[in-house]
Amino acid sequence: xxxxxxxxxxxxxxxxxxxxxxxxxxxxxxxxxxxxxxxxxxxxxxxxxxxxxxxxxxxxxxxxxxxxxxxxxxxxxxxxxxxxxxxxxxxxxxxxxxxxxxxxxxxxxxxxxxxxxxxxxxxxxxxxxxxxxxxxxxxxxxxxxxxxxxxxxxxxxxxxxxxx
Amino acid sequence: xxxxxxxxxxxxxxxxxxxxxxxxxxxxxxxxxxxxxxxxxxxxxxxxxxxxxxxxxxxxxxxxxxxxxxxxxxxxxxxxxxxxxxxxxxxxxxxxxxxxxxxxxxxxxxxxxxxxxxxxxxxxxxxxxxxxxxxxxxxxxxxxxxxxxxxxxxxxxxxxxxxxxxxxxxxxxxxxxxxxxxxxxxxxxxxxxxxxxxxxxxxxxxxxxxxxxxxxxxxxxxxxxxxxxxxxxxxxxxxxxxxxxxxxxxxxxxxxxxxxxxxxxxxxxxxxxxxxxxxxxxxxxxxxxxxxxxxxxxxxxxxxxx
Ligand code: FES
Ligand code: FES
Numbered sequence: 001x002x003x004x005x006x007x008x009x010x011x012x013x014x015x016x017x018x019x020x021x022x023x024x025x026x027x028x029x030x031x032x033x034x035x036x037x038x039x040x041x042x043x044x045x046x047x048x049x050x051x052x053x054x055x056x057x058x059x060x061x062x063x064x065x066x067x068x069x070x071x072x073x074x075x076x077x078x079x080x081x082x083x084x085x086x087x088x089x090x091x092x093x094x095x096x097x098x099x100x101x102x103x104x105x106x107x108x109x110x111x112x113x114x115x116x117x118x119x120x121x122x123x124x125x126x127x128x129x130x131x132x133x134x135x136x137x138x139x140x141x142x143x144x145x146x147x148x149x150x151x152x153x154x155x156x157x158x159x160x161x162x163x164x
Numbered sequence: 165x166x167x168x169x170x171x172x173x174x175x176x177x178x179x180x181x182x183x184x185x186x187x188x189x190x191x192x193x194x195x196x197x198x199x200x201x202x203x204x205x206x207x208x209x210x211x212x213x214x215x216x217x218x219x220x221x222x223x224x225x226x227x228x229x230x231x232x233x234x235x236x237x238x239x240x241x242x243x244x245x246x247x248x249x250x251x252x253x254x255x256x257x258x259x260x261x262x263x264x265x266x267x268x269x270x271x272x273x274x275x276x277x278x279x280x281x282x283x284x285x286x287x288x289x290x291x292x293x294x295x296x297x298x299x300x301x302x303x304x305x306x307x308x309x310x311x312x313x314x315x316x317x318x319x320x321x322x323x324x325x326x327x328x329x330x331x332x333x334x335x336x337x338x339x340x341x342x343x344x345x346x347x348x349x350x351x352x353x354x355x356x357x358x359x360x361x362x363x364x365x366x367x368x369x370x371x372x373x374x375x376x377x378x379x380x381x382x383x384x385x386x387x388x389x390x391x392x393x394x395x396x397x398x399x400x401x402x403x404x405x406x407x408x409x410x411x412x413x414x415x416x417x418x419x420x421x422x423x424x425x426x427x428x429x430x431x432x433x434x435x436x437x438x439x440x441x442x443x444x445x446x447x448x449x450x451x452x453x454x455x456x457x458x459x460x461x462x463x464x465x466x467x468x469x470x
Pocket of ligand 1: 039040041042043044045046047048049050051060061062063
């Protein structure tokens, strides 16, 4: 069928591509834009490996038809590090040993980022709930939760320092 | 050793759905006109959480999607007089976080908060939950207890149908292919009411173990004058159980009423499920969730989610 003209913002940049409308947002990110940090695990909304932030909310990009992103703003893991500087969440994940095979990590970091954007002081339960749509086969989650706690306290400290 | 079959994708073959049409109208009228001429070949697409995997597994025989996501007429949570109106594209997250819903109908906020994962709650919609007619649709159980009605629109006009009458079995509804659910609405329960929702089993993988219950009781001078009880994942769709409502009406909350309700609930589940393999488990489970929910409504304690 005729191509669909998709315009959206991806990691702060306007993108206009003509795509097959049978593609999911996940397919456009990976195959068309070559943003391969977003992973495909289950392809049916169970694992969260394909998580991206769409207009400020965490979604499974395997459950979004690409045309549905029209006019919206997408943030992928590639958009999290600012100017070559890792995000505090990324640093904390490395330090806390929260990354093993790494397949779940992009989705985990985005889930944690949405949480911290809304709630800078989450407790462990809130962190666990925020990442409950993201499966990890390797770490057993406790190091991931630890990493989010470390990042939260650093972001707070930085914000405090900046406002002094 | 036998080879294990893994899911394999051939690029461009399975990844990309074969669609002949993808319509994305920005006005409801246009959407209805498109549906009117499409026969049953155009499938309305809301949050996509159920539909997209189903389409990709070849379970849907359709030519294309009618994407509803840009239709403003299907959005928003509004209070109108003593009624609450929910646009059909209202997501579970919006319900969970809405001050109006949390305040007036906490059972619906509770039901929405137990759906799937954060991602699914951000994507899934109340309209989709009804249209897919899953036996365990959490928010639908709450809507059935609220005696919610759905406003269905088509190019031919409007009809208003109680949500429980729209549900006609697992995956089956009375929604015509040319119709869209525009909104769902219900009367706010009387001021002297208590309501709640309880659910067992959270993960999709445990679908067999899922069961949920929504209860609304109105108390006058300590007596339950009106009760609404809905059960999900017991029958093919969530439904109101008038026998259980009858157990509560005209009585005063007490530990013995709680026990009576619990054993009646077990019998109802047994009768409904018959010899099904899940029946023994669910008979036990219903007692647990009934006890949790009623002790919370009667005495103000107990857990929200079992
Ligand atoms: S690939 Fe999307 S949720 Fe698993
Ligand atoms: S690090 Fe391997 S799946 Fe999480």
